[in-house]
């Protein structure tokens with residue numbers, strides 16, 4: 001059977017302080033927020049997305065594929081439309097090498113996540129979506145600590161990538177101000193929007 005799914009390509013650039021454990025923690029939070037139907041998932045949100053992670057190790061666990069060049073090292077990363085970025089940033093955001101795992105080849109419906117050293121232009125930790133010729137991209141820079149390191153930034157930027165705008169409710173994932181531990185709700189209207197994203201593809 002073929003089902004509609006989102007596929008995410010995760011990359012880690014030199015200088016990012018993401019660890020494999022933190023990566024898995026972030027995946028778990030994204031799954032919780034978007035109601036990915038996994039065993040024991042108790043998401044309070046009505047979305048039921050099928051989110052897959054393209055790159056995997058020999059055990060089948062999602063991993064980040066390493067990038068070998070200095071994406072966003074000394075430069076401050078601008079959170080601006082892709083067309084307005086200089087060629088250095090455009091080239092990096094459009095770079096999607098094949099990663100590890102049986103389905104490591106990427107396609108233009110995939111959503112790329114680049115974990116970078118940063119900084120982004122303050123106070124942002126994440127920025128999205130960059131609409132590149134190779135598909136949408138999310139950039140996450142090194143975060144100070146706490147829940148912003150635990151997937152909240154990724155879940156929020158994924159929301160933008162799937163068509164969501166900011167809202168005023170501070171308990172909502174898309175709250176435009178400084179989020180708190182409670183900022184993870186999604187309404188059924190928001191779930192309808194993300195479910196009709198053009199980035200869905202067919203998964204076995």
Ligand SMILES: [Zn+2]
Pocket residue numbers: 156160166176
């Ligand atoms: Zn935002």
